[in-house]
Amino acid sequence: MANDVTLTIDGTQLTVPAGTLIVDAAREIGIDIPVFCYHPKMEPVGMCRMCLVEVGRPVIDRTSGQPVVDDAGNPSLQFGPKLETACTTPVSQGMVVIGMSDKVKGARNDVLEFLLTSHPLDCPICDKGGECPLQNLTMGFGKGTSRFDFDDKKHNDKHVPLGDLIYLDRERCIQCGRCVRFQKDIADDPVIGFYQRGRNMEIITNSEPGFDSIFSGNTSDICPVGALTTADFRFGARPWELKSATSICNHCPVGCNLTYNTRREAKSGGKIVIKRAMPRQNEAVNEIWLCDKGRFGYHFTESAERLLTPLIRQDGELVPSSWEDAIDLAAWKLRPHGLNFVALANGRLSNEDLYTLKELSDNLHGNACLYSSMAGGDLAAQVGFTSPDGLSKIGKGTTILVAAADLHEEAPIWWLQVKNAVKRGAKLIVLNARATRLDKFAAAIIRYRYGREADSILSLIKGAENAGESGRMIAEADDLLVIYGSDGLGLSGSKQVSSACAELLVKSGKLGRPGTGLLAVWQHANDQGAWDIGFRPVEDMGKVIAAADGIYIAGADPAGDNPVYAAALKAARFIIVQEQFLTATAELADIVFPVQTIIERDGTYTNGMRRVQRFMPVLEKPSGPRPDYLVTAQVRQRVVHSNLESVSASQGFMIMAAHLKDYQGLTYAKLMETIPQHPIMGRSDLYYGGTAYDNRQGLGVQLSNAAARHEQLRLVEADTMENELPDLEHMEELLAVPVRVLYDSGTITKSSRLLEKRIHTPFICLHPKTAEQKEMASGDRVMIQVNKTDYLVTVKLDDSVPTLHVLVPNSLGIPMEKPILVKVHR
Amino acid sequence: MSKYLLLRHLEVPDLHNIKVYVKHGGFAGLKKAVTRLQPAQVIEEVKASGLRGRGGAGFPTGLKWSFLPNNLWPHYVVANADESEPGTFKDRELLERNPFQFLEGLAIASFAVKAHDAYVYLRGEFWQQAVFLDNCIVEMQKAGYLGDKLFGTPYSLRIHTHLGAGAYICGEETALLESIEGKIGQPRLRPPFPAVEGLYSKPTVINNVETLANLPFIIENGASKFCEYGTVKSPGVKIFSLSGRVNKPGNYELPLGATFRELIFGLGGGIPNGHKIKAIMQAGASSSIILADDKALDTPMDYESVAALGAQLGSASVIVIDDSVSLDWLINKTVHFFKHESCGKCTPCREGTYWMSHLTEKVLQKDRSAEDVQLLNTVARQMQNKCLCALGEFSIMAVMTAIERFPEDFTVTNGR
Amino acid sequence: MNQTAIKYAREIEALFAKYPEEHRQSAVMPLLHLVHQDNSFISKHAINDIAEIVGISTTEVASVVGFYTLYHDHPEGKYRFQICTDLSCALQGADEFLRALCAALEIDPGGTTKDGLITVEEVMCLAACDKGPLFQVQGKDGISYHERQTVESAMQTVQELREQEKHE
Numbered sequence A: 001m002a003n004d005v006t007l008t009i010d011g012t013q014l015t016v017p018a019g020t021l022i023v024d025a026a027r028e029i030g031i032d033i034p035v036f037c038y039h040p041k042m043e044p045v046g047m048c049r050m051c052l053v054e055v056g057r058p059v060i061d062r063t064s065g066q067p068v069v070d071d072a073g074n075p076s077l078q079f080g081p082k083l084e085t086a087c088t089t090p091v092s093q094g095m096v097v098i099g100m101s102d103k104v105k106g107a108r109n110d111v112l113e114f115l116l117t118s119h120p121l122d123c124p125i126c127d128k129g130g131e132c133p134l135q136n137l138t139m140g141f142g143k144g145t146s147r148f149d150f151d152d153k154k155h156n157d158k159h160v161p162l163g164d165l166i167y168l169d170r171e172r173c174i175q176c177g178r179c180v181r182f183q184k185d186i187a188d189d190p191v192i193g194f195y196q197r198g199r200n201m202e203i204i205t206n207s208e209p210g211f212d213s214i215f216s217g218n219t220s221d222i223c224p225v226g227a228l229t230t231a232d233f234r235f236g237a238r239p240w241e242l243k244s245a246t247s248i249c250n251h252c253p254v255g256c257n258l259t260y261n262t263r264r265e266a267k268s269g270g271k272i273v274i275k276r277a278m279p280r281q282n283e284a285v286n287e288i289w290l291c292d293k294g295r296f297g298y299h300f301t302e303s304a305e306r307l308l309t310p311l312i313r314q315d316g317e318l319v320p321s322s323w324e325d326a327i328d329l330a331a332w333k334l335r336p337h338g339l340n341f342v343a344l345a346n347g348r349l350s351n352e353d354l355y356t357l358k359e360l361s362d363n364l365h366g367n368a369c370l371y372s373s374m375a376g377g378d379l380a381a382q383v384g385f386t387s388p389d390g391l392s393k394i395g396k397g398t399t400i401l402v403a404a405a406d407l408h409e410e411a412p413i414w415w416l417q418v419k420n421a422v423k424r425g426a427k428l429i430v431l432n433a434r435a436t437r438l439d440k441f442a443a444a445i446i447r448y449r450y451g452r453e454a455d456s457i458l459s460l461i462k463g464a465e466n467a468g469e470s471g472r473m474i475a476e477a478d479d480l481l482v483i484y485g486s487d488g489l490g491l492s493g494s495k496q497v498s499s500a501c502a503e504l505l506v507k508s509g510k511l512g513r514p515g516t517g518l519l520a521v522w523q524h525a526n527d528q529g530a531w532d533i534g535f536r537p538v539e540d541m542g543k544v545i546a547a548a549d550g551i552y553i554a555g556a557d558p559a560g561d562n563p564v565y566a567a568a569l570k571a572a573r574f575i576i577v578q579e580q581f582l583t584a585t586a587e588l589a590d591i592v593f594p595v596q597t598i599i600e601r602d603g604t605y606t607n608g609m610r611r612v613q614r615f616m617p618v619l620e621k622p623s624g625p626r627p628d629y630l631v632t633a634q635v636r637q638r639v640v641h642s643n644l645e646s647v648s649a650s651q652g653f654m655i656m657a658a659h660l661k662d663y664q665g666l667t668y669a670k671l672m673e674t675i676p677q678h679p680i681m682g683r684s685d686l687y688y689g690g691t692a693y694d695n696r697q698g699l700g701v702q703l704s705n706a707a708a709r710h711e712q713l714r715l716v717e718a719d720t721m722e723n724e725l726p727d728l729e730h731m732e733e734l735l736a737v738p739v740r741v742l743y744d745s746g747t748i749t750k751s752s753r754l755l756e757k758r759i760h761t762p763f764i765c766l767h768p769k770t771a772e773q774k775e776m777a778s779g780d781r782v783m784i785q786v787n788k789t790d791y792l793v794t795v796k797l798d799d800s801v802p803t804l805h806v807l808v809p810n811s812l813g814i815p816m817e818k819p820i821l822v823k824v825h826r
Numbered sequence B: 001m002s003k004y005l006l007l008r009h010l011e012v013p014d015l016h017n018i019k020v021y022v023k024h025g026g027f028a029g030l031k032k033a034v035t036r037l038q039p040a041q042v043i044e045e046v047k048a049s050g051l052r053g054r055g056g057a058g059f060p061t062g063l064k065w066s067f068l069p070n071n072l073w074p075h076y077v078v079a080n081a082d083e084s085e086p087g088t089f090k091d092r093e094l095l096e097r098n099p100f101q102f103l104e105g106l107a108i109a110s111f112a113v114k115a116h117d118a119y120v121y122l123r124g125e126f127w128q129q130a131v132f133l134d135n136c137i138v139e140m141q142k143a144g145y146l147g148d149k150l151f152g153t154p155y156s157l158r159i160h161t162h163l164g165a166g167a168y169i170c171g172e173e174t175a176l177l178e179s180i181e182g183k184i185g186q187p188r189l190r191p192p193f194p195a196v197e198g199l200y201s202k203p204t205v206i207n208n209v210e211t212l213a214n215l216p217f218i219i220e221n222g223a224s225k226f227c228e229y230g231t232v233k234s235p236g237v238k239i240f241s242l243s244g245r246v247n248k249p250g251n252y253e254l255p256l257g258a259t260f261r262e263l264i265f266g267l268g269g270g271i272p273n274g275h276k277i278k279a280i281m282q283a284g285a286s287s288s289i290i291l292a293d294d295k296a297l298d299t300p301m302d303y304e305s306v307a308a309l310g311a312q313l314g315s316a317s318v319i320v321i322d323d324s325v326s327l328d329w330l331i332n333k334t335v336h337f338f339k340h341e342s343c344g345k346c347t348p349c350r351e352g353t354y355w356m357s358h359l360t361e362k363v364l365q366k367d368r369s370a371e372d373v374q375l376l377n378t379v380a381r382q383m384q385n386k387c388l389c390a391l392g393e394f395s396i397m398a399v400m401t402a403i404e405r406f407p408e409d410f411t412v413t414n415g416r
Numbered sequence C: 001m002n003q004t005a006i007k008y009a010r011e012i013e014a015l016f017a018k019y020p021e022e023h024r025q026s027a028v029m030p031l032l033h034l035v036h037q038d039n040s041f042i043s044k045h046a047i048n049d050i051a052e053i054v055g056i057s058t059t060e061v062a063s064v065v066g067f068y069t070l071y072h073d074h075p076e077g078k079y080r081f082q083i084c085t086d087l088s089c090a091l092q093g094a095d096e097f098l099r100a101l102c103a104a105l106e107i108d109p110g111g112t113t114k115d116g117l118i119t120v121e122e123v124m125c126l127a128a129c130d131k132g133p134l135f136q137v138q139g140k141d142g143i144s145y146h147e148r149q150t151v152e153s154a155m156q157t158v159q160e161l162r163e164q165e166k167h168e
């Protein structure tokens, strides 16, 4: 290709794209040029000076412009007087790089010796020991002795908490700046920085709370020494004692690839426990990053409050029962013909679980409901975004529209990737009624009034009256990625928004290209899978519940979320619940089946992008709980006398794949395939890019869709684009709109020891003027009245919230599935 | 013709008064450039003059200007008034006593590269000079030498001052730019060079105060007139900051190519208290130390001849060392300086200067060993050619040359 | 409440005019100078205020304060006597001058006088190498040079400052 460059590194010729840096080129042929400050995901800075190599360039004749050749016909080379940093030098045609000469080895020796003059000798107690580039390089190049007088060593503070998640050891820091640059350039949270200069230079944070970033954990991966460690893992174990298990984060629709490190521990009664969560490289999903919720939010698995045996209701009380009896009872209750059956599940369940439950529901001619107030999951099968690289390579040529979403809170890794796509040249349009953290990167910001979301999206269509600058950015792009969320919406609003987004995509004329499509920001990890399987949200959940003769609830806790649903459940005739904990809903049930967490079993999720990914058992199965799919299958077997009692997740998956068009041909084996990923991170050797794990357990499979297959699309236009919101009739009422926050008080976050402090106390956001009217100030504790119930909340002010509106975060204890009128009072 | 090109205030009292400056031909160069020349012609004239940067590196000024791409805007010009090299105090004198000539030069440079905003970066200690310069800028504005539509042409120019806050490294041009941008003063990676991506990532020219002060003369009188001073390869005059063990320290303007002897024994009045000259540091603390024998004293002070002595002219801050000074003491001072000023960005400089400072302390002790001296020399060499910017490379010059050229100051004797 | 923004509203406006609109971070150093001049150090509060004014993180401002030696983030003497003991000055007896002045003030280098008025610091070259021994005074009038000093002349400056302090 015209843009390729051929060069020679240590005698091996190779061809790489122009612009590749020497270090990265070398890794393509298995040559490790040692680095500390360089990180393949960040701009080079050339400060540690570890990567020095000899670089020769062909001599070009000034007059002819041709390379000069020597007598033997070989091109003459010119080597500079100094070594050059391989991490900052791009390759060029005919370049010769020598990374093995004595001169180069000597230089590495020299730089290492300099670094070690300030480094403590505490490898035996350092968390990084065993996976430390400095340690490994010292073994590889170091002199073995130091000529630096040990007494001259500078001693610095060793256990500096930078916040409640990350600790700093100032002595170990080698001032490579990776953490500072990550926080500034990748996370856009410059909350750590250098303080002082020269040998006194140290890392500080000045934020309140310390190291205030939802991405902070990543710095401990990319720190090339043991300077930054997590509160979670520090002094917890040695890396070589740990086993690795493959998993998928289930906190949000991104579906970050994880590796859990586990160990059998005496202090945990000889049980295997998780010691830490580490990112597993998947360039199509999370690259090598994790947000802190995903990294630190796994402690729920250790909860002592887990349900272990089935419970059945006898004389008004839930009492333990055997599995046999409970399953028989459930089957018996579901037997009558003409039963009004409702299956209610959420996207915390795996595909296998959901498919089995859907089968049961179909057998009973029931209603398979998705516990969610977001619409449009069916559109993904038509016009979903199908790029094989996910968001990681998007750049010039793509316009991204983010509508009614607060990505930073709802899907942090997508936020990070969208913002980095902008850095690579993508154009971003942010459309929301209020300000979000993505605004800063937007080429255009469109504000609408709550209720006018769809209108506002449709006005971007080419030819539309007010399409304006944003319309032009959409029309002129090669690819259009439309991301929509549920910010401020209920189900009906969400229907309009998703249809409007689909219409915009269709009218853009760009569909059929993998980089063009729709992406929904679901609340749960597998909401998209649930849609694919046929679960649908319902408009009036309370009514549906109350009317049910038999309701089978898995993964959801309607009674806990909303008193209206709790009342409805009390009206339902018979309730079966599959749960990990005795939730408010379980407490109302007639039968409760204890189930395993995803960490104890295997299964698959379909992430928001419709990439199907596999997770595997991490911990030993507790005795008692069974996987959801198994429980449902056993009930179903007795109900419909099917002869197959689904016994394994893989079988369940195969049955599902056989029946769902887009999943056809998929097997667990396929999901486990991998291809080489770029940039090469190299955990196993020099921890080149940090301690993110290589992905040998599968990259998952991106589903295709109708648009990708160039099939006729079947889209239903939204009926009306005006989302009728309740009118503000009374002076004292405000229009409350629901929003999501990352650190909510869902069961998963709540039980994480480390994130506890970050969980928000219930709050509401008001425009300063609205607050003034109500004589409230920032920080006041006030009441918000929803459906006649008062909830205590803290007032926050935000001048981007429209006046007479109040933002109410979901999952902080205030029921709020759609915009409603509320009273806010003292 | 005046005796001075730069230190004209020595002849003209109150030259820092704009009226006096104008009366003595001030702003004629600027007026000529803006009203009668094209920017490209100004660049050509400066190229022809052979003017080389007076900040230390000696890079041809006109050539540097010609690197600015004409498809990226705006362009900026930054005057480097950080003046922090130990032994250097020439820019300060210009700022205090002949400020308008410098500002006029800055305006000419800005016109040449079509910049409409120029910044003067002063070291933080030049607080009062900055206040004074701000006044001078206001006066120039009032008199129509700055602002919109200069001399009735479409060209407009504003000059702003920006104070540093105590960091030698901010004299390094890319660290300086970081500092103006409100960041810590750590040098940037090059390329891209400031000429392409400088201040606010825009094409930028950075020149030393003294370099800029030459421009009014060159533009007013033409390159050939300027070339009558100095040598063929190093044309023009230079301000030599003379300090150390010398009778009459101070700034002296001489044509490039004048000898060390003329400066030190002629103008400088020789060595006090009957001592003999021992060594010369001609580029401040960054010098390779010159053994002050007759050959050296008769060497012309120009870029090429000084290089032939195994040294570099640098900022031409001549520190005179007499025979009562031992060089082990001296390099302890310079290393201490560099350790204090190392920005900490790159490993060899951050760790090397720290290590060397421990070693120079040891070498100063009575019971030093030959190994201490040798290790010091090794560590210096170990830093060489590996640093990110020149500060690290400067820090070893005095150490290596002192040990090499003055071995008797580093011998190990009992009870020395 | 951003006290700094209120107090320096006029200066801030002038500073913002100096730099391109999207590069307000450039105003960080001048703002730090203003605060330092008035308070003889920069409090954490002021750091937070300045971060808000120019729109960067407070850590980034703290980083700047830490890097440059003319900024101090903890209170010491109201006036800082910064004596150059670098090479040229040392060749003119600056080290001895430092010791003698400290003795006269009954402090160690780096220390602060009992009345909290004066801190004596050793600094690197001040670009006045022909006029040593010398020091600069950093205080509420900014920074001023005192060249060709003797202990007597320096003590006279101290005396003047003490007098001035009494009258305030």
Ligand SMILES: Cc1cc2nc3c(=O)[nH]c(=O)nc-3n(C[C@H](O)[C@H](O)[C@H](O)COP(=O)(O)O)c2cc1C
Pocket (backbone or CB within 6 Å): B052, B053, B054, B055, B056, B057, B058, B059, B061, B080, B081, B082, B083, B084, B085, B168, B169, B170, B171, B172, B173, B174, B206, B207, B208, B209, B211, B212, B389, B390, B391
């Ligand atoms: C560590 C270091 C300190 C420097 N200090 C100064 C300085 O104080 N003043 C100056 O004009 N140039 C200084 N320079 C040189 C500048 O980087 C730059 O070359 C110069 O300002 C260019 O202007 P000129 O071409 O007019 O000399 C320094 C360079 C380095 C590496």
Ligand code: SF4
Pocket (backbone or CB within 6 Å): A172, A173, A174, A175, A176, A177, A178, A179, A180, A203, A222, A223, A224, A225, A227, A228
């Ligand atoms: S803490 Fe780690 S990543 Fe940050 S500068 Fe120090 S060594 Fe580098």
Ligand code: FES
Pocket (backbone or CB within 6 Å): A034, A035, A036, A037, A038, A045, A046, A047, A048, A049, A050, A051, A052, A085, A086, A087, A088
């Ligand atoms: S300088 Fe190249 S890896 Fe640090």
